[in-house]
Amino acid sequence: MNTTANLQHILHSIQNVLRYTLEPGNVTFKIGQWQIPKMDGHRSYTDFPYDWSIVIATSFFLAFLFTYLITSLKSSIALGTKRFSRKPPIMPYWIPFFGNIIPFLWNPASFCSKAIEKYGYSIPIRLRLGPLKIYLVSGADHYETLFGSKASRCMNTKASVLLALRNLFGTPANVIPYYAGDNSGVNSTPLPGSRVKPEHRITYFQTRAAHKHLSGLGLVQMTDFFLKVLEREIDGTQVGSEWVDQPDLYRFLQNEVFRAAVEALCGPYLFSQSPTFVEDFWEFVSWVPTLIKGFPRWMLPKPYRVRGRLLDAIKRWHELAHKHSDCTKIGVDDPEWEPYFGSKLIRARQEYSRSMHFMDADALAAEDLGLIFATNTNAIPSITWFMFEICRDPELLSRVQKEVKACRISFPTDNKASFDIIKLCSQPLLQSIYAETLRLRVALFITRTPEYENFGLGEWELPPQTVIALSSRAGAMNPNVWNVGTPENPHPLHAFWADRFLIYANDPTSGPQRKEGSKSYHGGPVPAEKALEPDPRFSMDGVAGGWIPYGGGQRMCPGRHFAKQEIIGTFAVLFTHYEIELRVPKEEVPDCDMRFFPFGGLPPTKRIPFRIRRRKIM
Numbered sequence: 001m002n003t004t005a006n007l008q009h010i011l012h013s014i015q016n017v018l019r020y021t022l023e024p025g026n027v028t029f030k031i032g033q034w035q036i037p038k039m040d041g042h043r044s045y046t047d048f049p050y051d052w053s054i055v056i057a058t059s060f061f062l063a064f065l066f067t068y069l070i071t072s073l074k075s076s077i078a079l080g081t082k083r084f085s086r087k088p089p090i091m092p093y094w095i096p097f098f099g100n101i102i103p104f105l106w107n108p109a110s111f112c113s114k115a116i117e118k119y120g121y122s123i124p125i126r127l128r129l130g131p132l133k134i135y136l137v138s139g140a141d142h143y144e145t146l147f148g149s150k151a152s153r154c155m156n157t158k159a160s161v162l163l164a165l166r167n168l169f170g171t172p173a174n175v176i177p178y179y180a181g182d183n184s185g186v187n188s189t190p191l192p193g194s195r196v197k198p199e200h201r202i203t204y205f206q207t208r209a210a211h212k213h214l215s216g217l218g219l220v221q222m223t224d225f226f227l228k229v230l231e232r233e234i235d236g237t238q239v240g241s242e243w244v245d246q247p248d249l250y251r252f253l254q255n256e257v258f259r260a261a262v263e264a265l266c267g268p269y270l271f272s273q274s275p276t277f278v279e280d281f282w283e284f285v286s287w288v289p290t291l292i293k294g295f296p297r298w299m300l301p302k303p304y305r306v307r308g309r310l311l312d313a314i315k316r317w318h319e320l321a322h323k324h325s326d327c328t329k330i331g332v333d334d335p336e337w338e339p340y341f342g343s344k345l346i347r348a349r350q351e352y353s354r355s356m357h358f359m360d361a362d363a364l365a366a367e368d369l370g371l372i373f374a375t376n377t378n379a380i381p382s383i384t385w386f387m388f389e390i391c392r393d394p395e396l397l398s399r400v401q402k403e404v405k406a407c408r409i410s411f412p413t414d415n416k417a418s419f420d421i422i423k424l425c426s427q428p429l430l431q432s433i434y435a436e437t438l439r440l441r442v443a444l445f446i447t448r449t450p451e452y453e454n455f456g457l458g459e460w461e462l463p464p465q466t467v468i469a470l471s472s473r474a475g476a477m478n479p480n481v482w483n484v485g486t487p488e489n490p491h492p493l494h495a496f497w498a499d500r501f502l503i504y505a506n507d508p509t510s511g512p513q514r515k516e517g518s519k520s521y522h523g524g525p526v527p528a529e530k531a532l533e534p535d536p537r538f539s540m541d542g543v544a545g546g547w548i549p550y551g552g553g554q555r556m557c558p559g560r561h562f563a564k565q566e567i568i569g570t571f572a573v574l575f576t577h578y579e580i581e582l583r584v585p586k587e588e589v590p591d592c593d594m595r596f597f598p599f600g601g602l603p604p605t606k607r608i609p610f611r612i613r614r615r616k617i618m
Contacts, residue, residue, distance in 0.1 A: 099128025140545025147553030267342035381601030513542030
């Protein structure tokens with residue numbers, strides 16, 4: 001860091017400003033490369049009227065310089081303090097009160113990268129975002145502390161939840177205080193000191209329902225239903241034995257996978273009641289990077305109108321479902337899926353909300369918009385990248401197809417195949433591609449807020465009621481965590497490597513964890529002399545703090561199991577029944593759209609044209 005040099009430059013600039021303001025004569029004012037000549041010494045300042053614009057501009061300039069000087073000094077002092085439990089350094093800023101908010105909102109990904117470059121991975125950094133103070137954490141070594149059992153008891157996730165409820169999903173203002181006031185935790189026994197009524201424990205009810213119905217039999221049946229609907233949707237596109245050109249892989253999956261996922265979750269009536277729901281949803285998603293910043297309706301009427309249509313559609317669906325179905329039927333003997341409410345998860349959410357007097361139709365619609373958003377906006381971009389990376393590498397496609405074929409369990413006469421989804425999602429190479437896709441193309445902040453007391457993070461101490469934001473992107477790009485190959489066969493972290501999570505028994509340089517020194521042969525086709533080597537195994541050993549696309553601890557995303565089956569299962573269905581060829585050069589890889597940092601899945605920045613045709617199952 002060049003903190004000392006920067007401070008010397010600032011002090012020199014202030015000295016020049018003062019000389020220019022106070023000294024008569026032939027003085028030239030210098031700041032950096034700019035030179036401003038002064039009047040000669042034969043005339044007094046009183047001979048000229050004041051130019052208030054210069055006075056005001058100089059005042060602001062001095063205020064900005066002074067602010068940067070003070071915050072830089074505070075940062076240097078924090079870094080130089082040797083005692084344990086010291087305060088983290090502040091990221092220097094120029095503008096009083098606003099702090100780092102302008103560069104942070106303008107390009108959060110770039111801002112966070114520069115902060116990590118300045119301070120390193122292990123040091124938490126205090127950001128001033130207007131009235132908010134946020135501690136940016138990037139080090140994988142802090143993972144266990146932030147997500148361990150002790151942290152789960154004394155920290156909450158309210159900051160990100162309330163931001164999304166207010167700015168994205170349109171939750172009524174009168175309901176927000178109930179979310180904000182729920183300090184009872186996620187376990188069946190409320191946290192000590194909580195006075196929330198048992199029937200108002202929103203976070204607990206949400207967590208319990210998701211964990212119960214997105215695992216076990218509920219998960220198996222939801223995935224099975226999703227894959228069947230996906231086949232039906234693809235069949236509806238009338239793709240036959242002749243090649244059909246499609247303009248964009250991401251848009252294709254947005255339509256087909258989204259319909260299948262929402263029908264598996266919510267039933268078919270959401271679409272039949274609102275035919276434009278798919279188009280409205282993805283238009284709403286395109287506005288998320290702007291809406292999250294909290295712009296009022298009068299400044300951005302269009303995204304508010306789109307969100308209004310989505311909320312109205314969900315309310316119509318809720319009303320219809322309550323007329324024809326019973327949301328209390330969530331017992332062991334009740335069906336996992338029925339057409340009006342869809343999955344048991346939706347019925348359970350409706351059932352527990354009935355005891356909360358404040359959860360009116362508008363609040364319930366916002367709740368389910370948030371659920372639909374979370375279910376699809378990470379998975380569908382990830383499916384796109386998963387398929388893209390396999391399609392652009394014929395050798396990788398051949399290896400993957402062998403794993404898929406080994407998991408087929410039926411060969412009916414109607415030219416359709418089904419899969420053992422558990423076995424499919426346990427295949428080493430498919431799992432490695434899945435994990436690498438999420439490492440490289442998912443970026444989010446995982447937030448925690450200490451409730452009542454200071455929170456120790458290594459040698460640093462963070463105050464209560466302040467937001468701690470752990471960057472998954474920083475962990476995914478941390479060279480201290482990951483295997484990046486060797487000088488002879490490098491695999492940089494900004495590039496996709498299908499075998500990054502595979503361990504080969506006879507290759508000590510394989511596996512995801514950082515290695516030192518030795519040769520690695522995995523980066524393309526497996527050499528012939530290794531053909532008889534035992535099958536590799538999938539491993540996440542040593543990268544727990546670097547691979548966190550679903551968060552961590554007790555509050556880890558409960559939908560992660562369905563997401564994994566959705567991503568791998570979609571590929572298996574499509575590539576068993578269809579041939580897909582990309583219409584882009586192999587070396588041309590679209591960038592991730594970093595406007596969606598840090599909201600989760602990063603879609604491609606440009607279209608991915610492809611062609612598709614039905615294949616005969618062999």
